Amino acid sequence: MPIITGTPAASETGRTLSKEEIARYSRHLIMPEVGMEGQLKLARAQVLMIGAGGLGAPLGLYLAAAGVGRLGIVDFDVVDFTNLQRQITFSTSDVGRPKIQAAKERLAGLNPGIRIDTYETRLTSDNALELFRDYDIIVDGTDNFPTRYLVNDACVLLGKPNVYGSIFRFEGQATVFNYPAGPCYRCLYPEPPPPGLVPSCAEGGVLGVLPGIVGAIQAMETIKLILKTGEPLAGRLLLFDALAMRFRELRLRKNPACPICGEHRTIDKLIDYEEFCGIRGEEAAPVTNGIPEITPRELKTRLDRGDDLYILDVREPHEYQICNLHGNLIPLGQLPNRVNELDSSREIVAHCRSGKRSADAVEFLRKAGFQKVWNLKGGILAWSDEVDPSVPKY
Amino acid sequence: MAIKLEIPTALRPFAGKQSSLDLEAATVGEALKSLTNTYSDLRKHLYTDDGRIRSFVNIYVNDEDIRYLEKENTPIKDGDTISIVPSIAGGR
Ligand SMILES: [Zn+2]
Numbered sequence: 141m142p143i144i145t146g147t148p149a150a151s152e153t154g155r156t157l158s159k160e161e162i163a164r165y166s167r168h169l170i171m172p173e174v175g176m177e178g179q180l181k182l183a184r185a186q187v188l189m190i191g192a193g194g195l196g197a198p199l200g201l202y203l204a205a206a207g208v209g210r211l212g213i214v215d216f217d218v219v220d221f222t223n224l225q226r227q228i229t230f231s232t233s234d235v236g237r238p239k240i241q242a243a244k245e246r247l248a249g250l251n252p253g254i255r256i257d258t259y260e261t262r263l264t265s266d267n268a269l270e271l272f273r274d275y276d277i278i279v280d281g282t283d284n285f286p287t288r289y290l291v292n293d294a295c296v297l298l299g300k301p302n303v304y305g306s307i308f309r310f311e312g313q314a315t316v317f318n319y320p321a322g323p324c325y326r327c328l329y330p331e332p333p334p335p336g337l338v339p340s341c342a343e344g345g346v347l348g349v350l351p352g353i354v355g356a357i358q359a360m361e362t363i364k365l366i367l368k369t370g371e372p373l374a375g376r377l378l379l380f381d382a383l384a385m386r387f388r389e390l391r392l393r394k395n396p397a398c399p400i401c402g403e404h405r406t407i408d409k410l411i412d413y414e415e416f417c418g419i420r421g422e423e424a425a426p427v428t429n430g431i432p433e434i435t436p437r438e439l440k441t442r443l444d445r446g447d448d449l450y451i452l453d454v455r456e457p458h459e460y461q462i463c464n465l466h467g468n469l470i471p472l473g474q475l476p477n478r479v480n481e482l483d484s485s486r487e488i489v490a491h492c493r494s495g496k497r498s499a500d501a502v503e504f505l506r507k508a509g510f511q512k513v514w515n516l517k518g519g520i521l522a523w524s525d526e527v528d529p530s531v532p533k534y
Numbered sequence: 535m536a537i538k539l540e541i542p543t544a545l546r547p548f549a550g551k552q553s554s555l556d557l558e559a560a561t562v563g564e565a566l567k568s569l570t571n572t573y574s575d576l577r578k579h580l581y582t583d584d585g586r587i588r589s590f591v592n593i594y595v596n597d598e599d600i601r602y603l604e605k606e607n608t609p610i611k612d613g614d615t616i617s618i619v620p621s622i623a624g625g626r
Binding site: 282285306390 | 590594624626
């Protein structure tokens with residue numbers, strides 16, 4: 141059939157680009173590595189993003205802008221003020237709205253020609269396979285170990301590539317797992333760290349640009365997989381150190397003993413990932429369980445009536461600068477070496493940001509023989525909520 | 535053998551806030567022992583109670599995972615870089 145100048149190019153499924161789309165994607169179309177054929181591959185691609193947070197922000201923006209035909213987004217969170225420092229999909233006016241709703245609006249505004257399906261749900265072993273089935277590529281931008289193992293296992297069971305990125309403070313990791321049938325997340329790390337051994341994101345912090353860089357790498361790899369061009373980041377673990385501004389690459393091998401993709405597979409269905417990560421029960425009974433506590437209101441009452449209480453702040457000096465309760469600062473890590481600064485005959489109330497680190501401090505002090513020591517329940521965050529709203533929350 | 539040991543962000547607070555250090559060792563195991571002897575707080579992050587390297591911490595000599603070499607007995611030569619790469623999960 142002769143091609144008449146001016147008619148849109150046709151793909152094998154009949155999808156064509158409109159005149160407006162040709163203008164929109166012209167910088168792709170004029171590159172032979174993408175061209176009309178590549179742009180139509182993008183238009184037919186179905187990509188599922190797990191998480192609409194720091195990594196999901198650049199990822200969603202770039203995939204939508206590139207014209208990925210169908211984008212799925214799974215998230216159950218609400219936009220919060222602390223997100224705005226890095227989650228660039230959201231505006232200040234989005235605070236309080238569900239992330240998927242705000243993200244969908246933003247991405248649809250950027251590119252009205254794509255389909256965006258949102259799933260306001262927590263990804264679980266019960267819904268993951270069903271959700272993933274419709275999509276060609278899964279992009280993991282979550283923030284916790286149970287979900288990362290869940291995403292991995294579902295991808296291996298369904299034979300779908302998993303474009304992985306993770307971040308911590310100034311450091312990032314990225315790779316493409318299970319492509320094609322290459323190493324998976326369990327090949328890299330057979331088991332997650334036990335809870336408590338790594339700082340949580342709130343304690344760990346993250347430089348705002350970092351998820352931007354790592355999420356953009358995930359977007360790039362996703363687009364390369366769709367176009368089937370270049371060398372995918374499979375079998376290689378990319379490490380990024382933002383402070384040194386250095387990228388390194390480590391070899392990532394398929395582990396013959398991997399329980400899900402190895403020679404003798406012992407996992408053939410999704411499991412209980414909270415239990416696998418050792419956090420079952422911890423959420424129901426927080427780590428403060430059994431640790432003597434005082435509520436912010438009780439503390440306020442006692443301070444108001446002039447009781448002699450020693451307020452021990454176990455946070456870091458830079459946190460003390462953000463806000464404090466005029467306590468005595470001894471960071472948790474220094475407590476064992478500075479315990480002699482404390483007077484065991486006085487009543488001590490330990491606090492931190494949320495009550496977790498100070499619970500460890502109270503446990504440590506009790507074991508060291510301190511009888512009169514309590515943990516401020518909920519930390520400075522609860523103090524702000526229940527006693528003094530002028531204390532900023534961070 | 536003079537080698538360089540790379541410390542990840544998450545473990546720097548337990549290693550005198552250093553991002554890397556130079557040391558002398560003949561095997562990976564020796565290098566890690568030397569590290570944890572200097573910084574004893576690191577030990578529980580790298581080893582289980584029964585002395586095995588934790589399964590969420592990978593050790594590389596240059597770009598190769600020691601699980602596919604001779605594990606802690608992997609010999610090292612002058613100028614090698616040993617990297618400690620723990621699992622991180624942040625994304626939000
Ligand atoms: Zn595997």
